[in-house]
Amino acid sequence: MDGEAIIGQLMTTEGRADPYPLYARAHELGAAAPAGPGVVLAIGHTAANQVLRSPAFVMEDIEARLRADPQLARHTSVTLFGRSMLQRNAPDHARVRSLVASAFNARRVAALRPAVEAAVGRLLDGLAEQGADGSPVDFMDAFAFRLPVEVICELLGVPPQDRYRFRTLAGDLAVALELVQDLDELGAADLAADELTGYFTALVAERLARPQDDLVGDLARIAADAPERISGAELLANLVLLLVAGFETTTNLLGNGLALLFRHPEVAAGLRTGAADPAAFTDEVLRFDSPVQLTTRIAAADGLDVAGVPAPAGTMVLVLLGAANHDPARYHRPELFDPARTDVQPLSFGGGAHFCLGSRLARTEAEVAFPALLDRFPRLAPGGVPTRRDRLVLRGYDTLPITVR
Template sequence: MDGAAIIEQLMTTEVRTDPYPLYARAHELGPVVPAGDGMFVVSGYAAVNKVLRTSAFGVATADMMAGLAPEFTEHSSLALFGRSILQRNAPDQPRVRSLIASVFTARRVAALRPAVEAAVGRLLDGMAEQGADGSPVDFMDAFAFRLPVGVICELLGVPERDRYRFRGLASDLTVALEIIQDLDDLDEADRAADELSGYFAELVAERLARPQDDLVSDLARIAAADGGRLSAEELLANLVLLLVAGFETTTNLLGNGLALLFRHPEVAAGLRSGAVTPAGFTEEVLRFDSPVQATARVALEDGLSIEGLPVPADSGVTLLIGAANHDPARYDRPGVFDPTRTDSQPLSFGGGQHFCLGSQLARLEGEVAMPALLDRFPRLAPGGVPTRRDRLVLRGFETLPVTVR
């Protein structure tokens, strides 16, 4: 096996369902291996961490991709992400990121705890009512999606009546973040991008006319005052990104976490008794079954190397975050789910200039939600066969039926 074979196998449904055996084989090859055609695959924790934090390894921008494939510009989903901070390098990325960070503050997130706790209570009430007769409840739809979408929409200022339309749109749109073999597969992603952009264009216009205490109002005001700081196109692209990133990864964190609790009832007992801390549990879920499994970088200059292996300019680098979080050189017994680890530091939220702005919010929601779920439903149990989404980059469940009784 070589790097090219690793990438090829990552494209199969079998490996996407359970990528961890492949990651173990990747570690046997070394922390970084060539994959042919100017590509490299990085699976070692230290190597992935270094690349994430080295600005000379940037993201593939829309201009870069259009140079390789002119049809790239024909897809609104790719163009939308290309205008967001997710796929921009300096100087544009730090310029826009700093504006978002100025309104998406740690203090603002921390102040959300009472609202998160109240939302958790309401959703648990709903699950109790839905499953009172013993029938299965889909945890993903009834709770794992509704909690984070409600929270991020509250921050953004999205009216409550609109919030639950976004799950399908986000699912369609995020296909554009996967490893794409055929751009013709992006039709639904393009439609989702158009609908979400149109939605936020209308909401921005409303907030400019009648400002409120929310992120859309704050960012719309900045864009209206100085398009050089934040253009109208950048505003819409990043509002869509904040919405989708604000609940996609947290939804998967909650679903992956509950599935692990079913596999490890001793951990559930530890959470109930206090022997396992909510923070320790959340960090171990992020490490053991990361909601984000992979990302990519491009060498922006000559003279770069990873673990002593030269990486020429314009080389593509696939970073296997899920593999890095299971690196035996970094973690003792990496294949064991152990929420009592004291020095975990998973790479699930990235690192460097692209570190996830919503990491604190995702951790808050996970730490509040899972203990409350177990406390409310002492007999919580699997209610059927779960289904996983056939995705690599964003790993999670489509359905996770439970009984609450």
């Protein structure tokens, strides 16, 4: 099986459900491999890390995409992400990122920890109430979604009454981040992009009329007073990005982590007693079943290569984060889930200029949530058959039934 065949299999429902056997086949090809005309796979941990960190490999610019395929302009989900810092390059990326970065620095995240702990406590109370009679409760809806959305919305300044409307919208919009083969698949994503853009347009107007001390208010004032620092369109695109990225991946981290605890009760016991380190457990979840499995870069110049595989200008590099996290050259027996591993450096949050701003916050939420969940419910158990989302890039559960009594 060559690189092109492996990508073809990863694009199927079966391949998305369990990509890890395909990653193992990919590693047999080497640290990198061609995957059809103009496409290279970065498979190994070192190769993937180098591509992510190299300024010679850039994001695919939205203007270039629109020139190549003018039909994309009809899809507001594509253009919305294209205007956000997620898919911008220097100097625009650094200009916008610098405005947001202070909200996610170590001091601000540490200050948020009491709010995270309080939110965890409230949600555990809700789980206890819903499952008091022994009936199954969907962990994804009742906890894994609600914790990160409450935290990111508190940071942004989204009112509490609006927060729980976002799960379906964000899930629909995130389809635009997948390797979409048919643009007709973007219908729901475009509707979600329009609704979220409309929501933040109204919220920005409200903050300008009645200022508050939150991230929406701060960025709205900058856009109004100094549009050269962030334009109105960039403001809306990045607020939507912060909302979606602020909980979509953390939701998957929490769901993937709990599913692994059910499969490894000895690890759950260690977290309950304090014998296991929540931070090490979180890192191993990120490595073993990454919430983000794949990202892309474009070779910006001729003469480049990925681990010896030529990548001339314009080459698309598919960075297989999930495969890199399972690289046998980097981790002994990567197919084993082992929170006692040392020197775990998952690439799940990317690397280089586009390293995820919210990585520290996501880790904090997981490190607080898992021990508290296990301590509160000593008889926590699966409550039915879980269902996974049929996605490749963003990997997680749609439902994860549990019983808590």
